Amino acid sequence: MRYHHASVFQASPSPVSRYFSRPDFVSGIRDMIPPLIGIFPFGLVCGVSAQAAGLSSFEALGMAMLVFSGAAQILATQLIAAQAPVVVIVLTCFVVGLRFLMYSAAIAPHLRPLPARWRHVLAFVLTDQAFAAAIRRFRTASHPGEGASYFLGTGAVLWCAWLVSNLAGYLAGNVIPAAWSLEFVVPLCFLALLVPALEDRPMLVAALAAGIAVVTLDALPMRLSLICSGLIGIVAGLVAARVLRPAGHAGEP
Amino acid sequence: MSGTLTLWVVIVAVGLSNYLSRLSFIALFARLEMPPLMVLALR
Numbered sequence: 001m002r003y004h005h006a007s008v009f010q011a012s013p014s015p016v017s018r019y020f021s022r023p024d025f026v027s028g029i030r031d032m033i034p035p036l037i038g039i040f041p042f043g044l045v046c047g048v049s050a051q052a053a054g055l056s057s058f059e060a061l062g063m064a065m066l067v068f069s070g071a072a073q074i075l076a077t078q079l080i081a082a083q084a085p086v087v088v089i090v091l092t093c094f095v096v097g098l099r100f101l102m103y104s105a106a107i108a109p110h111l112r113p114l115p116a117r118w119r120h121v122l123a124f125v126l127t128d129q130a131f132a133a134a135i136r137r138f139r140t141a142s143h144p145g146e147g148a149s150y151f152l153g154t155g156a157v158l159w160c161a162w163l164v165s166n167l168a169g170y171l172a173g174n175v176i177p178a179a180w181s182l183e184f185v186v187p188l189c190f191l192a193l194l195v196p197a198l199e200d201r202p203m204l205v206a207a208l209a210a211g212i213a214v215v216t217l218d219a220l221p222m223r224l225s226l227i228c229s230g231l232i233g234i235v236a237g238l239v240a241a242r243v244l245r246p247a248g249h250a251g252e253p
Numbered sequence: 254m255s256g257t258l259t260l261w262v263v264i265v266a267v268g269l270s271n272y273l274s275r276l277s278f279i280a281l282f283a284r285l286e287m288p289p290l291m292v293l294a295l296r
Binding site for chain 2: 072076089234
């Protein structure tokens with residue numbers, strides 16, 4: 001991953017602040033405001049789930065702050081309510097979060113030039129929506145700091161909105177009828193972020209294969225369909241890249 | 254172990270497990286070069 005370093009970054013004093021770009025950070029915040037329409041209802045559902053499981057408001061907020069993952073939080077609260085052993089809860093949430101391994105691998109080359117402290121902070125805010133937005137920004141960035149600052153902006157606004165929505169859901173409790181199925185807004189907003197990233201035919205093939213697989217494998221336990229369909233999409237994308245590769249590019253992977 | 258303490262153990266452990274999943278390859282490929290096939294697969 002090579003970048004042409006802009007002079008604005010080189011003039012900054014410390015290794016950490018050298019990579020911070022305020023305009024990109026603000027741009028990340030601004031771009032994440034529309035997807036909050038989908039995040040907020042999901043946070044409300046998580047707050048309701050925490051309240052139903054008997055957590056205090058402090059515990060519910062602590063879970064939202066530290067876990068920062070809707071699927072893991074809902075599962076954890078359901079298992080807490082069922083008085084499942086700690087090991088079972090942690091392992092179940094780990095399996096549900098396996099998709100983060102794919103996100104982590106995909107974004108790793110872009111974060112490589114950054115100081116370790118940047119990488120550690122950005123790893124914490126690596127969510128579905130932040131990944132989909134940041135990966136596109138990294139591809140067009142001329143300096144790693146641009147993409148990193150943008151990523152930090154998306155993550156910061158998502159994290160803040162996540163805490164507010166969880167707390168609101170906890171306090172609102174059962175005011176929100178379950179029949180509204182508000183959590184369905186989340187995949188819709190994620191799709192709106194993801195579709196513009198499909199820039200060529202192999203990516204489209206990968207997305208289609210993964211989409212078909214996730215519906216087909218929906219019966220698998222612990223949402224294993226997510227990681228399985230992700231792997232199927234990767235293989236399909238690789239095959240498509242080889243089959244659809246234009247003549248004269250035989251030497252490239 | 255009291256109920257409240259057990260709950261906080263769960264919250265911290267789930268949070269840590271999620272964070273380590275997110276950090277895993279970011280930390281690994283900060284030290285190692287990613288294989289070209291993997292770069293192509295994950296682009």
